[in-house]
Amino acid sequence: VVDFARLWFYPFSAGFKLKFIFILRLKESSMSLLDAKRNRAYRIKGLEGPTDECRRLLDLGLTPGEEMAIVQSVPFGDPLVVVVRGMRLALRRSEAAWIRVE
Amino acid sequence: VKSSPVKITNASPETVSPLAPVATEPAAQQLTVCLAGVPNAGKTALMNGITGGSFYTANYPGATVTLSRGKSRAEFGPQITLVDLPGIHSTAATTADEKLSCDVIEGRNPSIIPDAIIIVVDATQLERHLKFASYVAKQGKPFVIALTMVDLLAQSGQSINTTKLGAALGATVIAVDGRTGWGIDELITELRRVAAEPGNNQDALAVIDDDPVKAYPEIERLLEQSGSLRRGRAMQLAADTFTSRLDSIVLHRWFGFPIFFLILGTIFASIFWAARPFMDLIDWGFKQLGQLSLQVLPDSVISHFIAEGVLGGVGSVAVFFPQIIILFFLMTLLEDSGYLSRGAALVDKPLSHLGLHGRSFVPMLSGYACAIPAVLASRTIPSKRERLMTIWILPLMSCSARLPVYALLLAALLPGAAGKAGLALATIYLASLFAGALTAGLISRFVMRKQTTSMLAMELPLYRRPLLKPALRITWSRASAYLKRAGTPIIIISSILWLLSNFGFGSRQPDLPEGTRPALVTSSDLDHSFAAQLGQTMEPALHPMGVDWRVGVGLISAFAAREVFVSTMAIVFHVAGDEDSQQEGLLENMRTATFPNSEQRVFTTSSIVGLIIFFFISLQCLSTVAVVRSETGSWRFAALQLLFYTGIGYAVSAATVQVLRLCGVS
Numbered sequence: 001v002v003d004f005a006r007l008w009f010y011p012f013s014a015g016f017k018l019k020f021i022f023i024l025r026l027k028e029s030s031m032s033l034l035d036a037k038r039n040r041a042y043r044i045k046g047l048e049g050p051t052d053e054c055r056r057l058l059d060l061g062l063t064p065g066e067e068m069a070i071v072q073s074v075p076f077g078d079p080l081v082v083v084v085r086g087m088r089l090a091l092r093r094s095e096a097a098w099i100r101v102e
Numbered sequence: 103v104k105s106s107p108v109k110i111t112n113a114s115p116e117t118v119s120p121l122a123p124v125a126t127e128p129a130a131q132q133l134t135v136c137l138a139g140v141p142n143a144g145k146t147a148l149m150n151g152i153t154g155g156s157f158y159t160a161n162y163p164g165a166t167v168t169l170s171r172g173k174s175r176a177e178f179g180p181q182i183t184l185v186d187l188p189g190i191h192s193t194a195a196t197t198a199d200e201k202l203s204c205d206v207i208e209g210r211n212p213s214i215i216p217d218a219i220i221i222v223v224d225a226t227q228l229e230r231h232l233k234f235a236s237y238v239a240k241q242g243k244p245f246v247i248a249l250t251m252v253d254l255l256a257q258s259g260q261s262i263n264t265t266k267l268g269a270a271l272g273a274t275v276i277a278v279d280g281r282t283g284w285g286i287d288e289l290i291t292e293l294r295r296v297a298a299e300p301g302n303n304q305d306a307l308a309v310i311d312d313d314p315v316k317a318y319p320e321i322e323r324l325l326e327q328s329g330s331l332r333r334g335r336a337m338q339l340a341a342d343t344f345t346s347r348l349d350s351i352v353l354h355r356w357f358g359f360p361i362f363f364l365i366l367g368t369i370f371a372s373i374f375w376a377a378r379p380f381m382d383l384i385d386w387g388f389k390q391l392g393q394l395s396l397q398v399l400p401d402s403v404i405s406h407f408i409a410e411g412v413l414g415g416v417g418s419v420a421v422f423f424p425q426i427i428i429l430f431f432l433m434t435l436l437e438d439s440g441y442l443s444r445g446a447a448l449v450d451k452p453l454s455h456l457g458l459h460g461r462s463f464v465p466m467l468s469g470y471a472c473a474i475p476a477v478l479a480s481r482t483i484p485s486k487r488e489r490l491m492t493i494w495i496l497p498l499m500s501c502s503a504r505l506p507v508y509a510l511l512l513a514a515l516l517p518g519a520a521g522k523a524g525l526a527l528a529t530i531y532l533a534s535l536f537a538g539a540l541t542a543g544l545i546s547r548f549v550m551r552k553q554t555t556s557m558l559a560m561e562l563p564l565y566r567r568p569l570l571k572p573a574l575r576i577t578w579s580r581a582s583a584y585l586k587r588a589g590t591p592i593i594i595i596s597s598i599l600w601l602l603s604n605f606g607f608g609s610r611q612p613d614l615p616e617g618t619r620p621a622l623v624t625s626s627d628l629d630h631s632f633a634a635q636l637g638q639t640m641e642p643a644l645h646p647m648g649v650d651w652r653v654g655v656g657l658i659s660a661f662a663a664r665e666v667f668v669s670t671m672a673i674v675f676h677v678a679g680d681e682d683s684q685q686e687g688l689l690e691n692m693r694t695a696t697f698p699n700s701e702q703r704v705f706t707t708s709s710i711v712g713l714i715i716f717f718f719i720s721l722q723c724l725s726t727v728a729v730v731r732s733e734t735g736s737w738r739f740a741a742l743q744l745l746f747y748t749g750i751g752y753a754v755s756a757a758t759v760q761v762l763r764l765c766g767v768s
Contacts, residue, residue, distance in 0.1 A: 055314075056559060057559060060561075061233075064428055081353065088561065088564075
């Protein structure tokens with residue numbers, strides 16, 4: 001969501017102030033769990049994905065408002081090991097992509 | 103999009119469970135109790151604790167995936183029938199297992215009508231498990247909540263007051279440990295009390311919303327009331343526990359796979375080396391038993407049938423029993439410790455590329471011992487497509503029944519070079535893994551395309567030290583179930599094959615002096631048996647493989663179990679003598695065997711390589727076919743698999759022989 005390479009050029013561009021604010025807003029708003037950093041807590045905003053599969057994730061306790069964190073890197077970077085509701089969960093990257101966090 | 107709200111059955115407890123007689127004739131009433139819970143809640147351990155391990159089940163590595171029934175132990179008072187229901191991930195039942203559980207809990211299954219339900223709840227994951235408990239509470243059945251994994255809670259310095267929790271939930275909560283039996287008598291007492299006075303379902307649990315988004319905050323509120331809610335940031339919960347430290351090693355970016363392969367290698371090695379003396383002992387025992395029965399029983403066709411057909415058949419199953427026990431025991435230990443799901447998470451990425459699932463690795467590993475427990479182990483794979491894919495490639499895994507065959511053929515191919523033969527054997531084992539991967543990859547690309555999204559979303563349970571006694575108990579119940587399951591078809595098939603190879607039209611007994619009768623299985627008999635006639639009929643088909651009808655008889659008999667090939671070869675190549683000299687004599691006779699009416703040798707480099715390839719690919723195990731049929735519920739799938747592998751095995755083997763001959767290898 002945040003393009004750091006382009007961020008360097010913004011101070012030199014005309015609409016610097018405006019764009020910078022916009023980027024900050026993007027940073028504040030939700031992002032996919034895939035873009036989340038390791039060992040940092042995020043709050044779940046919602047799920048965007050196939051209905052049945054998302055229902056399963058909800059049943060597992062990945063409900064909006066709950067805190068979760070990626071805690072472990074695994075060979076190949078897939079699956080992600082996350083902690084939510086005190087439970088360790090292995091999530092494929094494709095499943096993590098449905099989870100919007102902030 | 104199918105969204106199935108959980109249906110609440112309006113049946114009152116009186117109509118669902120005939121509890122009225124309890125008051126009038128209390129002794130006659132036997133309670134039927136179901137264990138229900140989320141997977142990994144500790145149901146199987148509790149079932150073991152209550153029944154003392156003596157329950158009938160078709161339950162294999164992984165988790166509880168079929169119904170198992172048992173009776174409570176005598177020390178817990180009047181007998182209770184227990185039914186262990188498959189674990190339910192989501193009440194919007196997606197798999198057949200979940201649907202069955204939901205049907206029973208909702209009272210829609212006519213064959214199992216529980217009088218009460220034990221809801222097994224993991225104390226370390228109250229919220230999620232109580233969400234499931236609320237679903238059960240809504241169905242109007244009397245229930246007791248069994249709180250498991252309390253020891254893990256104590257490890258992290260937490261505790262739950264079960265009385266307070268029970269008061270907040272409006273239900274009976276009993277802390278138990280199925281592995282040590284702690285708390286079970288209290289659970290049973292409460293169970294009887296609850297079952298005797300049904301109808302009290304206006305509790306806090308039953309009014310929790312179905313929608314998880316609303317349900318979880320309500321559960322949190324209830325837990326808050328009881329003082330059992332562990333509040334804390336996700337990070338604090340994750341940080342610096344034993345589990346997270348161990349995970350950072352076994353799931354390490356670089357060390358994860360070496361550790362995984364080390365553990366796999368250890369299991370593999372113990373299957374082969376630790377089991378060897380026991381296997382020899384069992385083999386010897388059955389041979390002695392066969393000879394004994396020949397001596398004791400009056401000499402007749404029946405006695406030979408019992409000694410060679412039945413006992414031989416039982417022996418060919420029993421000989422793999424040590425391997426199966428070791429495999430199941432190590433798997434149970436790994437499962438109990440929590441590593442099994444880490445292993446599945448590690449290999450999920452590469453396996454999902456092949457259209458398989460992370461959990462496929464357990465069946466694939468089991469397949470190196472025997473395909474039958476492997477097929478049964480694949481039940482734990484959640485999506486149907488991935489389960490079928492796994493079952494499809496399992497016959498390629500080099501099962502231990504192939505080992506004696508490879509040993510014989512490699513000894514014939516590389517006489518006197520044990521080192522080279524060992525290397526060739528290792529190559530065969532590795533190649534079988536690659537062949538499986540290739541087949542899975544090709545099929546998932548071209549035949550069974552992805553239709554539904556498969557999910558991993560797998561819980562990684564906290565590590566804990568496995569206890570020896572419960573593990574042994576579970577191992578035994580799994581292994582004996584295997585014996586029943588695999589034994590029946592093997593005995594039937596080997597009996598049929600025995601009849602085929604001992605009877606035939608125009609059978610000719612050599613003239614012998616009065617009173618001496620030849621052993622029934624003489625080669626002259628075999629020459630005229632149905633099996634031999636079948637072999638001679640298919641001789642033209644065997645020519646491309648470079649072998650004659652005698653090998654064909656061996657190939658047919660190998661359908662009972664692959665290792666039978668070796669003993670059949672000994673019979674058709676006229677080898678007499680005891681076990682030790684037999685191998686040498688057989689090799690010698692195989693070396694000099696020629697086609698009838700010609701000088702051409704039967705066993706040449708090319709034909710032996712062809713045979714090895716045939717055994718490598720083809721599904722020469724009718725017991726596997728029978729188990730695949732019962733697991734997939736489809737004769738078509740099982741028959742297709744049989745034809746596919748045997749056909750391809752034949753084609754590749756024949757092609758290899760012809761190409762080798764063209765290249766000048768005899």
